[in-house]
Amino acid sequence: MSRYSYVNGRFLPHRDAHISIDDRGFLFGDAIYEVWSVRKGELLDADGHFGRLQRSLGELRIAMPVTIPALKLVIRELLRRNRVRDGLVYLQISRGAARRDHAFPPAGTLPTLVMTAKRVDFTAADARADQGIGVLSLPDQRWARxxxxxxxxxxxxxxxxxxxxxxxxEAWQVDEAGKVTEGASSNAWIVTADGVLVTRPADNAILHGITRATILRIAREAGLGVEERGFTLAEAHAAREAFITSATTFVTPVVRIDDKPVGNGAPGSLATQLRQAYLGPN
Ligand SMILES: Cc1ncc(COP(=O)(O)O)c(C=O)c1O
Structure with missing residues (x-):
């Protein structure tokens, strides 16, 4: 079955889907992206991701090339053409293609919109969650936004x-104050010895994860103790549980940080319950 991708208003066979070598996403990284998981034909946390997409564009002053309702229709068609029931949608919008110059391109330069979709067999992710993952800590070397x-x-x-x-x-990045910021592609959480969920506040040092926001809501609705604050690696090593959240890993228990086990070295019960609550019944 051939795969289709979407480039600036057209569905194209994936191998024929190309953008200009003058594209500012390619030249400067002058672009934003979004990722949705698709389960049973539906986008997970759909509106949260559409909202963050608009915010990212606004922060960079890139015009939204299509309306959200139109984008939803395109995504639906992309899923249909690729026969994706369980999988991923990737979207990228750049400031467009223009003669290379760091400053913004001339008014009227159209943003580039690219989307791909692929099927994913989530059983590997489920197996990973059953076993738990290890994380490596390292210094956070990223920018301030x-x-x-x-x-x-x-x-x-x-x-x-x-x-x-x-x-x-996964890697857990640590800021200069010794606090964990987030993973390379996920948000970081611990559960303290007395059962309180801790995750860094949604400041400029982390991506405001859509899965993170949903898990915070689920936890608060369930009456769990929640603190949005930074935590150190020492706290994480002493924690009862640790886990990561993201659109593609959902909630995945962390059982080892560097060379030390977390808790008893097995996936924590709270992380496992939150994963089930997030994904719903199979
Ligand atoms: C750096 C980073 N932090 C956090 C996340 C989790 O965000 P979300 O839950 O919206 O996928 C991601 C997702 O890719 C990420 O790249």
Whole structure:
């Protein structure tokens, strides 16, 4: 079955889907992106991701190339053409293609909109959640606006690769004050010895995860103790549980940080319950 992608108003076979080498996303990383998981044909946390997409564009003063209702129709068609019932949608919008100059391009330069969709077998992610993952800690080397979902992911790429080379699934980045900011592609959480959920507040040092926001809501509705504050690696090592959240990993327990087990070294019950609450019955 051939795969279709969407480029500036057209559905194209994936191998024929191209953008200009003058595209500012390619030249400067002058672009934002979004990722949705698709389960049983539906986008998870759809509106949260559409809202963040608009915010990212607004922060960078890139015009939204289509309306949200039109975008929803395009995504639906992309899923249909690719026969995706369980999978991912990736969207990227750049400031467009123009003669190379750091400053914004001439007025009227159209943003570039690219979307891809692919099927994902979530059983691997489920197995990972059943086992729990290891994380590697390292210094956060990123810029001061990590709240914007830009494609400038080089520090995240290097952090993730370092994690993989150390046999870990994710990297936890640590700021100069010794507090964990977030993962290379996920938000970071711990559960303290007395059962309080802790995650860093949605400041400019982290991406305001849509899964994070939903888990905060679920936890508060369930009456769990929640604190939005920074935590150190020492606190994480002493925690009862730790986990990550993201659109593609949902809630995934962390069982090892560097060379030390978290809690009893097995996935925590709160993380497991939150994952089930997030995904709903199978
Ligand atoms: C750096 C970073 N933090 C957090 C997240 C989690 O955000 P979300 O839950 O919206 O996927 C991501 C997702 O890719 C990310 O790249």
């Amino acid at each position: 990590c709240d914007i979902k830009t494609v400038n992911l080089l520090p995240n790429v290097l952090a993730k690769q370092a994690a993989r080379e150390a046999g870990a699934f």
